[in-house]
Amino acid sequence: MKRFLLLSLCALLLFAALRGSVSAQAGDSIPTYYGTVGPILQTHCVGCHSEGGIAPFPLDDPQWAVRMAPAMAAAVQSGRMPPWPPGGDTPPLQGDRRLSAETIRTLVRWAEAGAPLGRLRYLPLPSSDTGAAALPYRLQPAQAYTPDAKLSDDYRCFLIDSAMGSDTFVTGYRIRPGQPRLVHHVILFVIGREQLALAQSRDGRDGRPGWPCFGGPGLSGNPADIGAPLGFWVPGTQGTDFPPGTGFLMRSGSRIVMQVHYNLAAGPAAPDQTRLELATAPGSAGLKPLLGNAVIAPVEIRCPPGATGERCTREYALAHTGMRFVAEGSHLLCNTSPALYQARDIGDGSSQTTTCDRPVTGDRVLLGVTAHMHLRGVRVKLELNPGTPRAQTLLEIPRWDFRWQGQYWFQEPIRANRGDTVRITCVYDNSGPIPGPGGEPLEPRYMVWGEGTTDEMCLGFLSWVRP
Ligand code: HEC
Known part of the structure; x- marks a missing residue:
């Protein structure tokens, strides 16, 4: 036995030496x-x-x-x-x-090469990311929430008691997930006084903190009213400091709604109380308010050829979203009609496009951009002045993944002038069943604008300041 051990030890040393010499x-x-x-x-x-x-x-x-x-x-x-x-x-x-x-x-x-370890040495820790430093104004939902273990993904909104006594600039934020293993993304929305009563009536209605919400906070039929999203957080980041000299102006009395996406495939459900930190400056600080506007296109996504039934009708889709106003209004904005989309050849249904050109209504310095679709989205693009010598892509997501949403900040600000054109183009695959947000299969159906998991959106958002 002793000899065997000795031999193995020699073999091991020899192996190590050879590996080292190689x-x-x-x-x-x-x-x-x-x-x-x-x-x-x-x-x-x-x-x-x-x-x-x-x-x-x-x-x-x-x-x-x-x-x-x-x-x-x-x-x-x-x-x-x-x-x-x-x-x-x-x-x-x-x-x-x-x-x-x-x-x-x-x-x-x-x-x-077989993944050699090489000579052992101490690896310095990564240099700390900007945005790691704690911010002074700390907030969190009133109670911890345990995501629903029966789902593979649970999307939940929490009303944060963030009432500011007077107008206040938010100049940066950090998100500290209570359960980093489960928290897959966080979106911060700001709601005005008008939506507060509705939020309060939803909060805790199912006996647990917050309320289920999939796309936005689900408090308004008008996407232009979601309030500007204050921020997005995805794993691997800490938060954002807004561009110097700018801030997100929160009106006195407005509140933050924090949407948390829990990914239950990542681990067992456990109570989470994700914290939020804000850096603020008084409304009188002379910062440029960070403004923003939504850019939307109509959503008219048809069932693949061969699929029939009530769910494949536009009427059914309209009746099942609370957003008939947006479904119809988006056509008015974009000079299109449902009939125009319905006359198109959609092939097998796997590449259905929707698009809209909108005029820029004032001179702007564009600082950031984001886009939003739901589960059937496959590609999205936002462009400035397409088809002209001043054409400029603002954002292109060639492989949309609902699970990796983010807000993006340009390295160099982009100038847009009154009368310029912004185009949004979204592409959807509605050719067969896909896994739903809770893992359940979703069959194709006719889709129009809506906040539900089986509705769709084609939404871009530009963040800018006045020149
Ligand atoms: C922003 C967070 C994040 C970063 C940064 C990241 N990963 Fe991942 N990675 C994930 C998550 C979450 C999963 C689980 C699958 C999923 O959700 O897509 C994953 C899964 C994987 C997988 C298995 C699944 C697959 O796609 O093959 C590999 C391999 C992997 N990561 C390698 C890497 C490497 C190498 C790096 C760095 C170069 C890296 N990851 C950086 C979050 C990240």
């Missing part, structure tokens, strides 16, 4: 975990892939990194990881997560 011989050409790979993972992956984080395995653990090396190579090559939905001709954005070609090559070569 990587030493190859010099820099074979990446190692403790050489170049670990620091890459810490900078680009560990924000989500750490113990207790939203991602399914920790990449600051060398054993996991080695085990997952081939999967990582595939995920970074295909662009699935790190998650970063914008692409195409989108102008440079702040916080772009995409990896350089060289970084991708390093991860691929490491996997191909």
Whole structure:
């Protein structure tokens, strides 16, 4: 037995020596975990892939990194990881997560070489992201909420007691999930006094804190009224500081509604009380108010050929959304009609487009952009002055994923003038069943504008200041 142990020890030492000499011989050409790979993972992956984080395995653990090396190579090559939905001709954005070609090559070569660890050394922690510092004004829902374990995804809105005594600028925010493993995204909406009574009547109506809400907070039939979204948060970020000299003006008496998306595939349900931190400045601080406007297109999405029945009729869809006004009004805004969409050939139904051109109504300095569709959305694009020499893409999401929504800030502000045109184009796949938000199958049906999971939206949002 003793001899066996000794032999194994010798074999192990020999193996270690050989391994060491192989990587030493190859010099820099074979990446190692403790050489170049670990620091890459810490900078680009560990924000989500750490113990207790939203991602399914920790990449600051060398054993996991080695085990997952081939999967990582595939995920970074295909662009699935790190998650970063914008692409195409989108102008440079702040916080772009995409990896350089060289970084991708390093991860691929490491996997191909059998994921060697290299010589053990201490890896410095990633330099802390901007936005990590705590902000002074702290808020949270009154009670913890335990997401519904019967669902795979639970979308819940909470009314935050954020009444400001006087007009106040929010200049930045942080989100601190109570259960980082479960919280997949957070959207902050600001509602005015008019919507407060409705929010209060929904709050706790099912005996639990908050109320279910899928798209927006569900408090108004008019998407122009959702109030500007104050902010978006996705895993791997801490929050946002608004561009210097600007702030989001919260009128006295307005409130924040916090929508939290819980991803229950990521772990067992547990009580969550996600916190919110704000940096504020008095309304008299002389900041430029961050303004915004929605850009919408009509939604007329038909059932695939062969699918029939009541659910495939426009009347049924209209009757089942509370937003008939938007469904019809969006056509007026865009100079289109349901008949125009219904006359189109939709092929197998997998690529149905809706679009709208809208005039810019004043001179603007565009700072940020976001887009929103539901589960059937596959592509979305926002453009300024398309088809002219001044054409400029504002945002393009070539593979829409409802689970990775974000707000994007341009690296360089973009000027838009009164009379310019903004175009939004959304594409949907309504060709067959898809998993619904709670994991249940959703069959195709006729879809018009609405907030429900089986309704759709084609919504862009521009954030800007006056010049
Ligand atoms: C913003 C958060 C986030 C970042 C940053 C991130 N991941 Fe992920 N990753 C996830 C989540 C969440 C999942 C689980 C699947 C899903 O939700 O898409 C995942 C799944 C994966 C998977 C398994 C599924 C697949 O698509 O193959 C791999 C491999 C992976 N990540 C590798 C990486 C690598 C390598 C990096 C860094 C270069 C990285 N991830 C950065 C959140 C992230």
